[in-house]
Amino acid sequence: MSARILAADLPSQVGKQVTIAGWLHRRRELKSVTFLIVRDRSGLAQVVLSGPAAALADVEMPEETVISVDGTVTANEQAPGGAEIVQPTITMLSDPAAPPPFDLYRPAITAGLPTILDGAPTTLRHPNLRAGFEISAASVHGFRSALEALGFVEVHTPKIVESATESGANVFKLDYFGRPAYLAQSPQFYKQAMVGVFERVFEVGPVFRAEPHDTARHLAQYTSLDAELGFISDHQDVMVVLRDTIAGMVAGVQDRAGPAVALLDVAPPVVPAQIPQIHFQDAQDLIAKHADWDPRGEPDLSPADERWLCEWAELEHGSEFLFVTGYPMAKRPFYTAPDPSRPGFSNGFDLLFRGLELVTGGQRLHRYGDYLAALAARGEGPEHYASYLQVFEHGMPPHGGFAIGLERWTARLTGAANIREVTLFPRDLHRLAP
RNA sequence: GGUCCUGUAGAGCAGCUCGGAGUGCUCGCCACCCUGUCAAGGUGGAGGUCGCGGGUUCAAAUCCCGUCAGGACCGCCA
Incomplete structure (x- = not known):
């Protein structure tokens, strides 16, 4: 496993084997490809599960689970920020997370103040x-x-x-x-x-x-x-x-x-x-x-x-x-x-x-x-x-x-x-x- | 401490005036479909002590009383 880098650094690491770690911000599943969006203190990074890695998509891993991802950084115009991690190995660093009181991955906050404060x-x-x-x-x-x-x-x-x-x-x-x-x-x-x-x-x-x-x-x-x-x-x-x-x-x-x-x-x-x-x-x-x-x-x-x-x-x-x-x-x-x-x-x-x-x-x-x-x-x-x-x-x-x-x-x-x-x-x- | 407003599924709401089976919306959740999503999309499904207690009524989420919780404003302060 390589040293951890931050999500914001992905575009400068194209072609390299890297590790990122953070919270599973969002997973988006399609037929044969799943996208994991990982959030760390610097921002968001996209991880692609396809081909042999697609089986990882079946692992129970709700949003906010803490994971470490080891994989290859690839440039891709379709990826947010122009770079993403492919062929990953994923390690869960926490138990599967309980769902938060509202969707943290949405740009707009959909909860009222008491809900926000109770779940601070x-x-x-x-x-x-x-x-x-x-x-x-x-x-x-x-x-x-x-x-x-x-x-x-x-x-x-x-x-x-x-x-x-x-x-x-x-x-x-x-x-x-x-x-x-x-x-x-x-x-x-x-x-x-x-x-x-x-x-x-x-x-x-x-x-x-x-x-x-x-x-x-x-x-x-x-x-x-x-x-x-x-x-x-x-x-x-x-x-x-x-x-x-x-x-x-x-x-x-x-x-x-x-x-x-x-x-x-x-x-x-x-x-x-x-x-x-x-x-x-x-x-x-x-x-x-x-x-x-x-x-x-x-x-x-x-x-x-x-x-x-x-x-x-x-x-x-x-x-x-x-x-x-x-x-x-x-x-x-x-x-x-x-x-x-x-x-x-x-x-x-x-x-x-x-x-x-x-x-x-x-x-x-x-x-x-x-x-x-x-x-x-x-x-x-x-x-x-x-x-x-x-x-x-x-x-x-x-x-x-x-x-x-x-x-x-x-x-x-x-x-x-x-x-x-x-x-x-x-x-x-x-x-x-x- | 005072005035006003609000409590309905995990989140956010509508329904309440004018009572008629827990009715509805947006999202999440579960299952399935979909090679590239960007707050993805499609189909189906589950999920409820309508805050709580009492009253009126043939019948209460809806009307009345009480109570608890939350919010806004005021007093006062940063």
Whole structure:
């Protein structure tokens, strides 16, 4: 037996004896010839059973059985890709496979979302479902590349934490050797601490939200792309870095996920050199003036507001991205820096993309005394935040950062209607398995 | 937590308003036919607790009540 090659390499191996291995994607039987389509990580290869080898067609070998095929590569114009394997010897590497919940070999996915998710270990083999995760991986690579080029250091912070950094109601509680502990809602506290060490840090990791949201854009566990940087003037410096990071993610997708982009017919967005921005208050005024509802007085933007603003940004600025700055302090976490020129408003921002909130970020408080005052203003004592406050006792620079929701990003890129389509084994209000 | 929608064969659906034998469609599955398929094609066949429980009725997939499961939107968030 010869060394294994990949399906995509067949055309360059014409005339040679080779081995390929993979899943039996499809068998097509005719009277005296049977075609086996073998799928591996590179693509599909055709194997022809005819003449003496035709007897192999009678072996029980349903689709998705894992096989190894040894044979001669032959050029043939009738073969997909122009080359195929003839006179094969076939070895079954798995038992005959049970049929998957839907036909993986069809170009279109014929199952609904619950069927896909219930059978995820198998259904994710479908090229269209796999493609979303190729795009996700390429996006993360772009995220890392862009930030590393800007001098950021990757960190890995604990996901089991002593106390909640955000409002305490929405955390998963654990039994930690008899003491209460929580799954981290965000790496916020640790990434700020690491600014004191590296100035610029980022993290790719899971975050956990025990919020009872039941929508097409919420998960109980998702992947957060976090960054935090020191020595900023204000949140505008953070937004510049975020713009370059998003551009890097788009470049990563284009460079490393070309086939997936083509398969799903994804249109990667253009990231403007300057992403347009609008202040929260101006955004509400604009909606009140032109849309048929009035959001003024609301402390936050509704999903309908966000969709409207994205349409406006597209028409007015030709941009699929829009920064909304200056959210009211009341709706931002206590560590958010206020806007010194606009009382009641913050130096926090959101980045909207294709109608959805994709990123939240902002400038943080950095002086110890400001933290004590912020906690006091919210009626909370410092005792619950001892280890958080510890960060600021020994000198921290002005800093800020952002967090990108990876699955939301991928969903907006691929046009997935439900975020679960681009989430590996999603965790939500109802789903804990597979 | 709220509002709305959907549960019918392995998958995806129609049938439900206006009750009349598990009726139908696309695909898969099984058998047979077909030298070259490309989501192959042809002929035949098997496969059902109409989510579950109760009620109304001579008669319920269909109407009513309850319940369970799933989906969309909203609140909130990334």
